[in-house]
Amino acid sequence: MLFTHLPDEIFQALSGSNKVLVEAVLFDLADVFYDHAEDPIKEKSAIIESIEDTLHKLDTLAWHDDVKETFDSPKTIHEYALRIYHRLVNTGWLVEEQELYRVSVLMTPQVSMLLRSLVEISRHGKRNYGATVLSILSNLESVANHPQERGVTLSQSAEASREFSAHLNQILLGIRSLQRDLFANRNPKEIVAGFFDLFVEGILIADYKTIKTSNNPFRFRRQILELAQGFLSEPSTAGKIAQCYADQQLISVDDALAAVEKDCRDIIQTFSTIEQRLERIDEYRYRLEKRAADTARYMDSSRPGLANKIAGIISDVAKFDAVPRLKQVVGNKIVGVESAAQPAKRREPPAPRIITQAEVSQDAIAIRDRQRRFHEARQVSAAKLQGYLDRQLSEKPSMHILDFTIESVEDFVCFDHLRYIGSLGVNAKRIEKTFDVVFTDQYINVREFVECREFNVVRRS
Incomplete structure (x- = not known):
């Protein structure tokens, strides 16, 4: 089962009234335990000092007793650190090991993996895929040149392609949910703030602006597709890669061949449908930007979307022979010149054209x-x-x-x-x-x- 290898009380620390303090401490402890240059087994005093450093960075400290305890609430930073440390030990986040008078602290592999995943979720945001696409291309070229020795790197390229595809899906779903929330909101300030905080800083790809340029990260898509399709079309190359799979992963050759075919098809599927998925993302992005632009434009003058209402009023007035006088709104400035302004329309990309190579005449040569x-x-x-x-x-x-x-x-x-x-x-x-x-x-x-x-x-x- 999913939680078989985790302590039963592990999520109690993140569900109580003091979860904000515990979350900040765990976020910093992740960097302490993930330091690749140091021993993963730490001294108890070092962990407590790290917790104190985290608490010093917080604006306010307040401890809420979820359960009536015999001792008083903490008063100093050191008491807060001791209380949080024992809370983490009691819930299974930290494990103490004692040798004589020396107490060491460590994390079990399962808890460490859980904490790493939670930190990645919290840091989930912008990603730069230029280096990812280049690494996939480099690995595939290495496999093509040395299939017997470096064929196993094909699995790394396939895994990177799957992660990239999953992230595109997360962007698409994130934009849809953000669009639904912003469209339902009536507060202009929250709409603009949500657009920049949640979309621009949290969802958008870091190198999104380069997608429409010649230096875009997906300009190597054709080479990647050709290499992956070449592995499937050449049985000898696929056999050498499968043999490398079998030697490295200790599986049979038949299973290795199936794995090679699956990895190649995943890469082809990811990079052959990337344009359609980016177009859908761009469509939702345009709707969000238009809503944020309308809100920012009309925040100080009137309400967004009033241009359509003005057009409706004009259409209704045109039905009368004489313009009616609206006595009840005289003196109220609800419609102005700025109200009818419309944001710039979306620019449609130019139609694709076939590029032909210019032929030089024999006389010129x-x-x-x-x-x-x-x-x-x-x-x-x-x-x-x-x-x-x-x-x-x-x-x-x-x-x-x-x-x-x-x-x-x-x-x-x-x-x-x-x-x-x-x-x-x-x-x-x-x-x-x-x-x-x-x-x-x-x-x-x-x-x-x-x-x-x-x-x-x-x-x-």
């Missing part, structure tokens, strides 16, 4: 390639100069400027830069070790194309 080759030909490098000189001189010891040939853009660029080898930097030093350019004072015209000083290129010995 050819022109781009010619331009790229031309720019590459104009670039000067030590390797090009070295190759040009080796090809021109071949086995000759020297060569005159008029004996060089220019057959391409590369040859012209190399020929033009022969005069500047000494200023081309460190990369051209090895060319200077092989060839020497000897200039004269005479200027000549080379093939009626370049006019420069005459020079000879001499191969160094």
